Amino acid sequence: xxxxxxxxxxxxxxxxxLARRYYLKDSDGKPxxxxxxxxxxxxxxxxxxxxxxxxxxxxxxKFFNMIYHMDFLPNxxxxxxxxxxxxxxxACFVLPVEDSMDGIFTAIRNGALVHKTGGGTxxxxxxxxxxxxxxxxxxxVASGPLSFAAVFDAATETIxxxxxxxxxxxxxxxxxxxxxxxxxxxxxxxxxxxxxxxSVGITDKFMSAxxxxxxxxxxxxxxxxxxxxxxARTVFEKIIDLAWHNGEPGVLFIDAANxxxxxxQLGDFEATNPCGEQWLLPYESCNxxxxxxxxxxKDGKIDFKRLETTVKTATRFLDNVIDCNxxxxxxxxxxxxxxxxxxxxxxxxxxxxxxMKIPYGSEMGRETSASVMAFLRDVSEKESVExxxxxxxxxxxDKKFNKYSPRRNAALxxxxxxxxxxxxxxxxxxxxxxFSIVMIKHVMDGDRxxxxxxxxxxxARQEGFYSEELMSKVADSGTVIxxxxxxxxxxEIFRTAQDIKPEDHIRxxxxxxxxxxxxxxxxxxNLPNSATREExxxxxxxxxxxxxxxxxxxxDGSRDSQVLNTKEKSEKEQQMAIVDTDGLTKQLLPDTxxxxxxxxKDQDKKSVYIIVCFDEHEKPMEVFAKFPFDNRVDLKxxxxxxxxxxxxxxxxLRFNVPMDEIIKQLDRSSGHxxxxxxxxxxxxxxxxxxxxxxxxxxxxxxxxxxxFEEGCETCKSCGYSKCS
Numbered sequence: 001x002x003x004x005x006x007x008x009x010x011x012x013x014x015x016x017x018l019a020r021r022y023y024l025k026d027s028d029g030k031p032x033x034x035x036x037x038x039x040x041x042x043x044x045x046x047x048x049x050x051x052x053x054x055x056x057x058x059x060x061x062k063f064f065n066m067i068y069h070m071d072f073l074p075n076x077x078x079x080x081x082x083x084x085x086x087x088x089x090x091a092c093f094v095l096p097v098e099d100s101m102d103g104i105f106t107a108i109r110n111g112a113l114v115h116k117t118g119g120g121t122x123x124x125x126x127x128x129x130x131x132x133x134x135x136x137x138x139x140x141v142a143s144g145p146l147s148f149a150a151v152f153d154a155a156t157e158t159i160x161x162x163x164x165x166x167x168x169x170x171x172x173x174x175x176x177x178x179x180x181x182x183x184x185x186x187x188x189x190x191x192x193x194x195x196x197x198x199s200v201g202i203t204d205k206f207m208s209a210x211x212x213x214x215x216x217x218x219x220x221x222x223x224x225x226x227x228x229x230x231x232a233r234t235v236f237e238k239i240i241d242l243a244w245h246n247g248e249p250g251v252l253f254i255d256a257a258n259x260x261x262x263x264x265q266l267g268d269f270e271a272t273n274p275c276g277e278q279w280l281l282p283y284e285s286c287n288x289x290x291x292x293x294x295x296x297x298k299d300g301k302i303d304f305k306r307l308e309t310t311v312k313t314a315t316r317f318l319d320n321v322i323d324c325n326x327x328x329x330x331x332x333x334x335x336x337x338x339x340x341x342x343x344x345x346x347x348x349x350x351x352x353x354x355x356m357k358i359p360y361g362s363e364m365g366r367e368t369s370a371s372v373m374a375f376l377r378d379v380s381e382k383e384s385v386e387x388x389x390x391x392x393x394x395x396x397x398d399k400k401f402n403k404y405s406p407r408r409n410a411a412l413x414x415x416x417x418x419x420x421x422x423x424x425x426x427x428x429x430x431x432x433x434x435f436s437i438v439m440i441k442h443v444m445d446g447d448r449x450x451x452x453x454x455x456x457x458x459x460a461r462q463e464g465f466y467s468e469e470l471m472s473k474v475a476d477s478g479t480v481i482x483x484x485x486x487x488x489x490x491x492e493i494f495r496t497a498q499d500i501k502p503e504d505h506i507r508x509x510x511x512x513x514x515x516x517x518x519x520x521x522x523x524x525x526n527l528p529n530s531a532t533r534e535e536x537x538x539x540x541x542x543x544x545x546x547x548x549x550x551x552x553x554x555x556d557g558s559r560d561s562q563v564l565n566t567k568e569k570s571e572k573e574q575q576m577a578i579v580d581t582d583g584l585t586k587q588l589l590p591d592t593x594x595x596x597x598x599x600x601k602d603q604d605k606k607s608v609y610i611i612v613c614f615d616e617h618e619k620p621m622e623v624f625a626k627f628p629f630d631n632r633v634d635l636k637x638x639x640x641x642x643x644x645x646x647x648x649x650x651x652x653l654r655f656n657v658p659m660d661e662i663i664k665q666l667d668r669s670s671g672h673x674x675x676x677x678x679x680x681x682x683x684x685x686x687x688x689x690x691x692x693x694x695x696x697x698x699x700x701x702x703x704x705x706x707x708f709e710e711g712c713e714t715c716k717s718c719g720y721s722k723c724s
Contacts, residue, residue, distance in 0.1 A: 008068055010035055013451070014424045017719035021420060022079050038079065039068040045083035049320045062313045070425040071295050072314040073347075075288040075416070077118040078321060087326035088117035089287055090336075091416075092273035092343070096282035097148075099127045099222060104148050108155050111169070113328040115159045122170040122280065124270035125149055126201065129222035130178035142222075144179050146186055149193065156195040168274040168712075172252060174201040175235070178218045178227055184238050187248045190559065197274055197712075199250040199550065200239060207253075207544055210236045240537045247554040247708065250276060251540060257549045260518065262410045263339055263396045275712060276550045277416045277522035278343055283335040286519075287321045288343040288416045289314055291376065294351025294427045302352070302372060308379050311344070315383040318342035319408055340394040343414040343519060344380050346373065348427035350434050354455050359492045360433045361504035366511045369431070373516030377413050384408045414519035415512060417710035420719035426454060431512055431523055435497045435707045438475040441717050450475055451717075456494055463487065497526045497709070498556060502539050510546030520549040522710045527555040554708045587654045589613075589621060600679045608642070608676075610683060620659070620684070622650040625676060642676045649680060659684050660705075 010018070014035075023031035023038060033041070043063035050056050066072045073079070075091040082089055093114050097107045111121045129135070131144030149171050156169060171193070173183040180200070187198055209216040209232035217226040242249060257269045257279045269279045278286050291314060296307045322340055327333035349369055350360055358365045384407035388394075393406035415431050422429045437456050441449040450471050460466035465485050473483060480486055480494045497505075505525045513521055525539050536553050543551040593613040600608055613622040625642035652662050666681035699706055704717030714721045 005065075006069070008035060008070065010424070011426050013717065013719075014426060017420050017423050021076070021719060022424075024084070036068060039064055041083040042074065042079060043067055046078075046317055046320045046324055049323045059316075063317055066310060066313050066317070069295070070292050071310045072289055072291050072317070073418075073421045073425060074317070074321070076420060078287060078289070079421075081118060082321075082324075086117060087324070088119065088328060089321050089325045090119055090285040090327075091288050092122075092278040092280060092286040093119045093328075093332065094122040094124075094271050094273065094280035094282060094284055096270075097123050097125055097127060099129055104128070104151075108152055110329055110331075111152065112155055112159055114332075115156060117326075117328050119285070119328070120168040120170075120274040122172065122271035122273045123149075123152065124172045124174075124201070125183075126172065126174040126177050126270060127221050130220055130227075131182070133178075133220060133222055144182070145173060145177070146179065146182055149186075149196065153193050153195045169196045170272055170274045170276065171196045171198045172201050172271040173198075174254070175203055175206045176217060176219050178220055180218070180235065181230075181238065184235075184242055184249055188242055188245060190246060197250065197276070198248050199252045199272070199276065201252050201254040201270070202544075204253075204255040206232055206235075209233075237533075237537075240533050240540065243540075243553050244531070244533045244536045244555055244558070246559045247552065250550060250552045251543075252276065252550040253544055253548065256547060257520065260549075262402060263398070264401055265398060266335075266338065266396055272520065272550065275417045275522040275710060276552065277345075277414045277520045278341075279519050279549065280341070281335065281339070283331045284339060284341060285327065285332050285336045286341045286343050286411070286414075287318055287325070288345060288414065289318050290345040290347040290416065290418050290421065290430070292348045292351075292425050292427055293346050293372065294348030294355065297352055297355040300356055302356075304375065307372075307375070311376050311379040312383045314344055315342070315380045315409075315412070316387060318344060319384070319387055338394065338396040339410040340408060341411040341519075342409050343416055344376070344412055345415045345418070345430065346376070347418040347422045347425065347430055349431045350428035351455060354493055357489075357493060359495060360508070361495060361500040362492075366504075366508055369508065370511040370515035373413075373512050375516075377516035377518070380412045381407060384412060411518045413517050415517060415521040415523070417522045417712060417714075417721075419710065419712070419714045419721045423716070423719050430710055431508065431521065432709055433495070433497050433500055435709055435716065436475075436478060437480055437494055437496060438471050439705075439716060440475050441704060453494075456480075459490060460486075463490070497524075498528060500526070502527050502531070502535065502553075503542060506539060506542045506546060506548070506551075509543065509548055509551075513546070513548055523552070524709050525551065525553045526708075527553060529556045529558070531555050559708065559713075587615075587621065587656070589654070593621060598683060600683075608679075610679065612683070619653075621653055623653075623680065645676050645680070 018035060018038070019031050023033040026032050043060055047056065047060040047063050050059055053059065077091050078089040081087055095107050095110050095114070097104060107123065114121050125145035125148065128145040128148060129142045131142060133142045135142050152169065173180060177183070183198065184200065187193055206216055213233055215229040216232045218228045218230060219225070220227045239249060239251065252272060254269065261269055263281070267281045269281065272279050280286060291310060296303050319340065319342060322336060327336065352372070353360055353365050353368065356368065358368055385405050387408035388406045391408060393408060394410050396410065397406055418429045428434050434453060437453045439451040441451055450468070452471055457466065465487070470483065470485050474480055479496060479499050480491050481499050502525050505523070509521050509523045527535060536555070539553050540551055593615065595611050595613045598610045598612070600610060609626040611624040611626065612620050615621050623646045625646050649662060663681050663684050666677040699715035699718060699720050702715060702718040702720070704715045706713045706715050712721055
């Protein structure tokens, strides 16, 4: 490290994430990098494109300082792969799915190659003929888009991306496809399509029919002919119902996206990348990076001069990435070099507003955020124009479709998820407000470690209201609102995602989209568990009216396996519950329950069967252990001990003890009683991790809490993300 370089201090969480996912490792799996050497590796690799430039050495240092001090960070594949043999640096890809067996399986093959190198893929299944449509070549009928989507899902399941990232997909179907109702309902069963986010491509024509209460046509893709009409409001209500149920499908406003298509001569937008922020043409890719806005506030004001310098440097960095990239297939390389799209985004927006003492959900918060995003977009465009003068505009540039000066890149800005990247930078993700201000991390001995937001702790100590007791209360309540020890002003400024009104989330997304985002925005509209279907509907309508290009709505707890732990129960659930004298609620069991049987091995490597019974929501309600030969004398004591353990666990389940708390106690008991606790803990973790039950409320890697943010389930303790 040079003597004049100010040392960047990382949080423990950042070091953990970097060591697990980013640092290069030796043959024994031990990290051989530090944050400084990683930043230098990435900067040098990306600057190498300009080695003939007279300012080459200066450019390398600019790239390094920007990354090392976390003023800007590129997307994960770039941090992982720049300067390595893999060399695939892009995060976002869209691949076409043609209506033929050859086209379908070519897309599966290409997707596998993308996932292997660390990218996420978007697919539109809208070209595929509908279920039961005629297939001339075989004189048979088609099986439909969903049957093939299942094959894509299975292929993704088998591939580990670059040894570090799990494959992620976006699946899109147009609202006027004949199989749209099946698609809307496809993820109602949370055990299906776990490697996909599903979104409906909604047209202006459909939204007009919703508004007027009329029907609209379904078009058979293989013929282009109308085959049926559906009532638009009925279909829209179906989307609302399923989004309320578990957050899927999302919606993509496909006409709004195509109005902003800078290269219509190359085709129409059909799909986005997995988290929805990057609209791409078939075979296009995009590399992403984010400016850390929290680093540009000085004495309560934005340092626009320093921000301008960083935006210029980041724009050139991202443009260079295109040229030093190693693309997974030739078609992607050809298309990407034609349009040279980049996605310059932001993170730490909430950090910026907090330092300026502006509440995220306020009108001032939106005005400030919009002005900063517009500034960022304008500076990036000016730099792209200068780069076009230096290196040439993107080859597909056509004056007929573009009124602006020739520039280097067909798209410049988007707001993408920054899950693990923002954890490295210790700031809020993307344009999201903080999900929580104080988090609980369970450590090995079972103690609770409080992780306090750095800005909140700093202000609480300065203002004199910091205490461990208060921090614990905030962690338990999940909010700063309502704690008398915290001044009202700071309660408003530190409102978190679920404390902010849904309409204020949408207004923020709308003003950012309108005032500085070329492509789109990955953002979650958080709703309380008590939110009604009508509130979800209003969110979608409001987003459409504000010009958003896509929307993800998530009702708190709607994907959590502990769905019965809510204040509002259905009438049937109320009938199943009794309340004891201490006010505890115990679930009564019906006469019949669905069950699954699992064969495990005890410590003597003998087979034991564990039977798990589920209620109608697939929540475990009862467990049994069964030995194949219970009449053997040597198994009698063992069987009795296993039965007792199962009865206690079943009782805890029926009293709605959170499964992660049950797991914690089982883990403490592992190694005793012939290790049934370890077997049950492993089994329950699989339910929560999604391998048995779709959504994980507990991280499968560190047992931390997962949150739904930026369209994906992520862990704020270790950086795990289901979408990456």
